[in-house]
Amino acid sequence: MRLLLIPLIASSLLPGQGTDLLPRIREKMTEVLLRQPNYTCTETVERSRQAVGSRAKIEDTLRLEVALVDGKEMFAWPGSKQFEDHKLEDLVTTGMFGNGNFAIYARILFLSNVAVFQDRGATQLGGLPARRYDFHVSRSTSGHWLRVNERQALVGFHGSFYADPVTLDIRRVEVVAEDIPAELGLTASETSVDYGRRRIGDEAFLLPVESRVMMELPEVVNRNWVRFADCRRFTGESTLSFDDPILAEASAPAESIEEVEIPAGLTLQLQLPNLDLMQAAVGDAIRATLRGDLRNRRQLLAPKGSIAGGRIVRLDRYSTYFALQIQFQDLDWPGGHARLKLNFDQPAFATRLIGRAQDGSIVITRQARPPLSGILMFWRSE
The missing domain is CATH 2.50.20 (outer membrane lipoprotein receptor (LolB), chain A)
Structure with a gap:
């Protein structure tokens, strides 16, 4: 409602x-x-x-x-x-x-x-x-x-x-x-x-x-x-620029930036930063690290170490678990940038502590004892 x-x-x-x-x-x-x-x-x-x-x-x-x-x-x-x-x-x-x-x-x-x-x-x-x-x-x-x-x-x-x-x-x-x-x-x-x-x-x-x-x-x-x-x-006329250290670093302008298109169906392994689910809020910026080269067949699209920038769009706290949704928007690396639209697939390791709900949310049990640190997850591009 x-x-x-x-x-x-x-x-x-x-x-x-x-x-x-x-x-x-x-x-x-x-x-x-x-x-x-x-x-x-x-x-x-x-x-x-x-x-x-x-x-x-x-x-x-x-x-x-x-x-x-x-x-x-x-x-x-x-x-x-x-x-x-x-x-x-x-x-x-x-x-x-x-x-x-x-x-x-x-x-x-x-x-x-x-x-x-x-x-x-x-x-x-x-x-x-x-x-x-x-x-x-x-x-x-x-x-x-x-x-x-x-x-x-x-x-x-x-x-x-x-x-x-x-x-x-x-x-x-x-x-x-x-x-x-x-x-x-x-x-x-x-x-x-x-x-x-x-x-x-x-x-x-x-x-x-x-x-x-x-x-x-x-x-x-x-x-x-x-x-x-x-x-x-407020110093802008119709828009306002924010000095957010997380997103500013992830999207710092370079002299020459190549725009890369990421096709649907590719898998990205992202490592999330330290995330305290008891203190985090919807709207908080998230910066995750690409843990392996992103390729489309033999073509290198983005190198290992690229930074995926986004934000939390849902964080519900229930008695036994958390329901988390992250919306990634940009992938940046020296000399390159790509727009992102990703769906959470699964954690990169077998565990009962983290799963995927039917609506695509990340389900994290209270037994995971947040704050989470360095969690690896697979995401699929749309």
């Missing part, structure tokens, strides 16, 4: 209401948001699932790059050569994921007039003084979409934000979807975003630090814990 939240800034306006402190907070936050440079952060998402009557279980962990560019959120895998305007569902094809928790909610509240506010007075947040305001945004102006599989609906939302009474910085935004259509099959959708001052270059900016997302269905509750780190200035 696929769950997706898509909040957008609405274009129509409603009159705002507030107290003496609220106009100052909105003025301060408007200044803060408009001064922010285009920036990007590493986003780590721990996804869990809890069935009725059971304990919550961590499904997997995702790692992506997320950027705010001219008020719009953009996503890419870490180490991507370019950061383009990908659709979120093109990157994360299963499970619950959403945008808006990086930057959009704050912009809806403070850079438009669609929210109606109510002062709830002084309170505490994390043991520190805070001022709480409730807000409501109607469905007609929210731009807040919920999607389950192929069904989607526009909904309104309400919630609260908490501000520092001295600095006027917001510290948390809480959002609750309302009037969710029954055909979506959702009973609740809630999001909270915590903010803090983070340095980008020589200045400190108010940025999201972490977020928690919950979507509840009749039989299961899905939760995402999102953390933002390593924030830096």
Whole structure:
């Protein structure tokens, strides 16, 4: 099942209401948001699932790059050569994921007039003084979409934000979807975003630090814990180049590069690097070494020692085994390059600890005692 939240800034306006402190907070936050440079952060998402009557279980962990560019959120895998305007569902094809928790909610509240506010007075947040305001945004102006599989609906939302009474910085935004259509099959959708001052270059900016997302269905509750780190200035115009040491080394440009086509049906023996399945995340870059010359009959296509670059696209942790999928994209060697499209075949040695599932995933039993080190595997080209 696929769950997706898509909040957008609405274009129509409603009159705002507030107290003496609220106009100052909105003025301060408007200044803060408009001064922010285009920036990007590493986003780590721990996804869990809890069935009725059971304990919550961590499904997997995702790692992506997320950027705010001219008020719009953009996503890419870490180490991507370019950061383009990908659709979120093109990157994360299963499970619950959403945008808006990086930057959009704050912009809806403070850079438009669609929210109606109510002062709830002084309170505490994390043991520190805070001022709480409730807000409501109607469905007609929210731009807040919920999607389950192929069904989607526009909904309104309400919630609260908490501000520092001295600095006027917001510290948390809480959002609750309302009037969710029954055909979506959702009973609740809630999001909270915590903010803090983070340095980008020589200045400190108010940025999201972490977020928690919950979507509840009749039989299961899905939760995402999102953390933002390593924030830096976005310097590209329409794309962003990343300095990923793993992929950069694997694809370093040479003066003359021969492009080689690898036909389908060839077997590649690849040695995986040290891989800690308890710490790794979907989106992590993988660099494997070709352990024998790759030939098509007598023709040498790529020499032993060539580097296969790719990333983890699935890593599910079950009670007795791991389900792992790696997508290799490039094979590089001095003076040569080839595009890769591979399917996992089998481990290069007889073992009951590693096998192949019907869907092509690598199945690794918990008895293998990860982290894995130097595992040899056979892969078939498509």
